[in-house]
Amino acid sequence: MRPLVSQPLxxxxxxxxxxxxxxxxxxxxxxxxxxxxxxxxALANVALDLIGRAQMFYQYAAELAxxxxxxxxxxxxRDARSYTNLLINELPRGDFAFSMARFLxxxxxxxxxxxxxxxxxxxxxxxxxAKAIKESRYHLRRSRDWxxxxxxGTEESHQRMQKGLEEVWGYHKELFIETAGERxxxxxxxxxxxxxxxxxxxxxxxxxxAEATLQRPEDGWKVVGGRDGIHTEHLxxxxxxxxxxxxxxxxxxx
Amino acid sequence: xxxxxLVSEAQRERQLRRSDSxxxxxxxxxxxxxxxxxxxxxxxxxxxxxDIKKDGERLLVEITPTYSGCPAMVExxxxxxxxxxxxxxxxxxxxxxxxxxxxxxxxxxxxxEKLREYGIAPPAPKAQGKKIACPQCGSTDSELISExxxxxxxxxxRCGDCLEPFDYFKCI
Numbered sequence: 001m002r003p004l005v006s007q008p009l010x011x012x013x014x015x016x017x018x019x020x021x022x023x024x025x026x027x028x029x030x031x032x033x034x035x036x037x038x039x040x041x042a043l044a045n046v047a048l049d050l051i052g053r054a055q056m057f058y059q060y061a062a063e064l065a066x067x068x069x070x071x072x073x074x075x076x077x078r079d080a081r082s083y084t085n086l087l088i089n090e091l092p093r094g095d096f097a098f099s100m101a102r103f104l105x106x107x108x109x110x111x112x113x114x115x116x117x118x119x120x121x122x123x124x125x126x127x128x129x130a131k132a133i134k135e136s137r138y139h140l141r142r143s144r145d146w147x148x149x150x151x152x153g154t155e156e157s158h159q160r161m162q163k164g165l166e167e168v169w170g171y172h173k174e175l176f177i178e179t180a181g182e183r184x185x186x187x188x189x190x191x192x193x194x195x196x197x198x199x200x201x202x203x204x205x206x207x208x209x210a211e212a213t214l215q216r217p218e219d220g221w222k223v224v225g226g227r228d229g230i231h232t233e234h235l236x237x238x239x240x241x242x243x244x245x246x247x248x249x250x251x252x253x254x
Numbered sequence: 255x256x257x258x259x260l261v262s263e264a265q266r267e268r269q270l271r272r273s274d275s276x277x278x279x280x281x282x283x284x285x286x287x288x289x290x291x292x293x294x295x296x297x298x299x300x301x302x303x304x305d306i307k308k309d310g311e312r313l314l315v316e317i318t319p320t321y322s323g324c325p326a327m328v329e330x331x332x333x334x335x336x337x338x339x340x341x342x343x344x345x346x347x348x349x350x351x352x353x354x355x356x357x358x359x360x361x362x363x364x365x366x367e368k369l370r371e372y373g374i375a376p377p378a379p380k381a382q383g384k385k386i387a388c389p390q391c392g393s394t395d396s397e398l399i400s401e402x403x404x405x406x407x408x409x410x411x412r413c414g415d416c417l418e419p420f421d422y423f424k425c426i
Contacts, residue, residue, distance in 0.1 A: 024323075038400035038410060045406040052323025056352070127352035131322055134355070134426045142401045 005064045008181030009122070011084070012191060013064065014074060015179075015227060017057035018085035021075055022235070023106065024050030025242050029093045042142065043099075049135040056128045076246035080236045086226040088171035090235045097150055097157070098164035103143035105168060108204050109175045110136040112197045121189035144208050151212025162214055169217040174224045175201075262359035271305050272298070280306045280313070280338070287337050290329045291405055294372045297330060301360020304351060312345045313338060318356040321406040358425045369423055375411065377425035386422050388413035396420075 027047035034040035058071035069077075088106060093099055114136055117129035150161040176198045178186070185191035209216050225231065245252060261269070272281050284303060285296050297303040297317065305316040315334050319327045331348040338346045358377035366376035370389045378386060385394035388411075395414035403410040408421040 038402070041404065042400055042402035045402045048323030048325070048406055049321060050323070052319075052321065056322060124352070127355070130355045131319075131352060135322060138401065138424075138426070 005066075006184075008184050009190065010061050010065050011179075011181050012185055013057045013061035013125075015084040017054040017061065017074070018083050019054075019089050020050045020057065021054035022083065022085040022238070023089035024048070024054060025238060026090065026093055027099070030099070035096055039096075046103075046139050046142075049132075049139070053128070053132050053135070056131070060124050060128070072246075076243045080231050080239055081229040083231065083235060083239070084227050084229055085235075086171075086174045087223055087232055088168065088174060090226075090232060090238065091168065091171065092234050094164065094167070095160060097160040098167055100143055100146040100150065101161065101164035102168045102171075103139065104147045104208060105172045105175070105205065107136060107140035107143045108208075109172075109197065109201055111140050112201055112204075113192050113194065116192040116197075119189075120191070125190060147208055147214070148212040151209070151214040158213065161212065165209075165214060166217045169219075170221040170223050173219075173222040174226060177224060177227070179227050261363070264354060264357060264359050265301070265362070268301070268304065268360060275306060277306050277308065280343075283337060283341055284315070284334060287330070287333045290326050290333070292369070292372065292374065294368045295365050297334070299362045299365025299368065301356060301358070301362070301365075302330060304354070312347060313343050315346065315348045316351050317348060318351050318354060318360075320356050324406060326405075358423065361423075373420060374408065375420055375422040377423045386411055388416060388418065389420055390418050391416040 024047045027043055027050070030043040030047075031040065034043050054075065055071055058074045062069055062071050062074060088102060091102065094102075111133065114129045114133040118126055118133060120126040120129060147161060150157040152158070153161075176194045178194055182191050182194075186193050206216060223232075275281060281298070281303075284306070285298055287297050287303075289295050289297065289300055289302075292300075300320070302317050302320060303315070304318055305314075307314040307316070315338070317327075317330065317334070327350070331350070334348050335346050361377060369376045373389050375386050375389045386396050387394050388396055391413060393413055393415035396411045397414065398409060399412050399419065400410040402408070403421040407423060409424050410419060411422050412419045
């Protein structure tokens with residue numbers, strides 16, 4: 001008999017994978033549409049890093065669950081309600097300023113989170129984190145530069161950066177909400193305490209916003225539900241495009 | 255000024271695995287497998303090839319992926335299999351390792367030189383904050399154009415002297 005694998009661990013790996021895959025897929029929508037060629041390449045490469053990260057988490061989830069599903073099955077054969085990504089990752093790409101505002105909030109969080117996840121008591125998760133942290137540090141360097149450059153740029157770029165920030169702001173709360181399963185994993189040293197990262201995250205964001213001459217938006221609203229599979233109307237549309245090939249031609253490979 | 259080339263700890267361990275290996279002919283054979291995007295650099299030079307082991311009749315080839323989503327990894331694994339199969343080794347498995355985490359420190363001195371000759375500035379580990387030398391004319395009067403070049407592993411620079419743009423293999 002194989003040893004009992006904890007369901008929270010499988011769910012955790014899938015949620016981590018969902019966050020990365022959905023954000024990565026969303027950012028591939030910039031391909032051929034970015035403001036200029038170098039940025040087009042940059043966004044595609046960041047998206048690839050995230051999709052690769054999802055693959056590593058799904059692969060581990062598939063091995064743990066050992067229920068005949070592959071990493072690809074997990075990505076391509078689930079409906080929106082089974083996805084547990086945080087909502088901030090699925091929002092439509094918006095304009096470039098909105099995308100950069102979202103990157104700043106998520107990249108800042110990811111770096112703080114992964115810095116601790118490299119010490120996970122689960123060696124496989126620690127190894128994935130060790131790989132991901134290098135990439136997230138690089139992503140953050142870029143998104144921070146862009147937010148400052150646009151915020152402290154022309155009148156129009158400043159306005160659009162501020163608007164992008166206002167639009168995404170209510171979605172950051174979810175980054176710091178823990179599920180019951182996650183708390184179990186935090187107790188056993190597998191996962192990282194998200195709530196505890198908030199004050200550092202908040203300070204780091206303030207520093208960037210000050211440099212970018214942007215106003216920190218009010219905390220008056222928040223949207224949550226991603227971890228419970230309650231999504232915005234945007235995810236289903238995105239999945240229908242992403243999963244089209246596997247749904248129309250089940251099992252197709254090339 | 256003459257400088258003594260320094261080899262990182264991680265790179266030294268890799269070199270020992272190769273020099274102490276009971277299968278030297280296989281390492282030599284796999285020197286012909288190169289990065290599909292940078293055909294002058296072998297997987298050994300790039301630091302992707304970690305170990306070659308024999309497990310009964312089966313050959314295990316261990317590689318470490320460069321970037322998480324690097325599309326070239328699939329191509330690399332299939333080239334390794336093809337090369338070994340062509341040489342008569344039919345029972346081959348390519349294993350992708352997450353540990354050790356790939357770093358540009360794994361890249362061999364020879365690999366760095368080949369990159370430079372090819373027109374890509376090699377990763378400069380101890381040069382954080384220092385200017386990157388243009389692979390065409392050697393000038394260090396260079397500026398960053400974009401954090402990403404044609405692939406995830408590169409950034410785009412421009413030389414202030416010869417005015418040529420060039421790729422820089424990022425140090426991670």
